[in-house]
Amino acid sequence: MISLPLVYTILALLAYTTSFCYVVAHFMEKSEPNRWLVSLSVVLGLMLHASVLYHDMLTPMGIHYDVFNVVSFTSGLMLLLSVLFSTYRPVLGLILIAIPVAATGLILGFTLSQPKLSITASSLGLDLHIILSLSAYTVLFMAAIHAVLLWFQNRELKKKNKKRVWVNLLPSLQTMESLLFDLLMTGFVILTIALGFGFFTIDNFFAQHLAHKTVFSLMSWWVYAVLLVGHYAFGWRGQKAIRFTLIGFALLALGFIGSKFVLEMILNS
Template identity: 35%
Template structure:
């Protein structure tokens, strides 16, 4: 933890974002649809300001917790956009809890100070990787919603997601496909242009191994989907496995360095 390095502005933004997320998370049953939507939008904007402060403030930092925070913000961005297309979508309280937890975690573990990059392309490489994280996280959230809908249908109850089953399924695989494309680009750049990006020859480390394993899992998922019609619980489980492997790639390795070993990345 590096709480002592937190600036007053960063503390204020973090607390404001967490409090804003708590409104639709805790008071979902008592708020009107309009009030809950406005509260979540305010939290989303404050979350964005918190991320901007941590990345472009006096001492820019990044690590496993900020990566989770960026990923959570991207998932919420997807939700905000989808809510415009599918007003009946229901996942506000769960995503609000996710946003609050991500903001507080990034405040507790802000990561290591960022250094001058070796290559101007490195920022783009990182952006592609984080975007892939966000898309796969969105796919995992939709897979969770898909499982809930299927369970409700089997139990003869009314589905709680508010979106038809087939629509949720299409969205899930669209996010998985888009994430797979970005992850492929990130891996190709990291493997074949390592010297240009990092100033060193490519090497197989834990981050690369878990990323390649995740890529393989999602390749099997998409091949199974488009060639053999893979769907249902098996597809959801494959998405979970691939997402966990990708989470271990960067977030897991940085967590070990920052929290377990207490070494700068």
């Protein structure tokens, strides 16, 4: 018997594929796709994606933070934020990256999540801390991808290549840098709130495999804080902004995804 989550997954993948092919076709023809049509199709896919997550993550005992459910959640949130940012900046082409990421996350979450793992009941404050942390991770992951694209764009401009793939595909350098700092500021604010919730809702922040997460998260927060102060006070941009963005995300990923993968997949904890 075909389950309802499987039907939702198939329909969501169909909506994502349709959106992706539509945008690619217009980019190949060098014409502007209908933004509202793209957004409507993507949002439909996201609603179906959310229905799958609702079934997989919400249990009578609490929220099931399996590593693959987390990947599915963050990839869907990444696509949602890409759509929101595209409403006020000309960056619709970046959805071409976010759609495959969301589709891959959905497939991984649906097929590989482990419902037999024990679920510990948690408080509302702790759930808010975790969801905000995941949201901050998603936004800052988008900023890291954006920084890599900026690096490719800068490289082509400096070397004066005749075939400028990234320069032609992406928005202007100024628009890309503006969006990078939009993402960094949004992610930094959410990360700050998430850490605040953590300190007030977790009894022992340096116990239960949380010490390394705390240290790496605080180091990442400090890197982003220095970068944002440097940008708005001293005009930091370009390669310096790219380096700080990637270092900050590497620290965050090392503390969050790395430790969660080791605990669940290797130690089965």
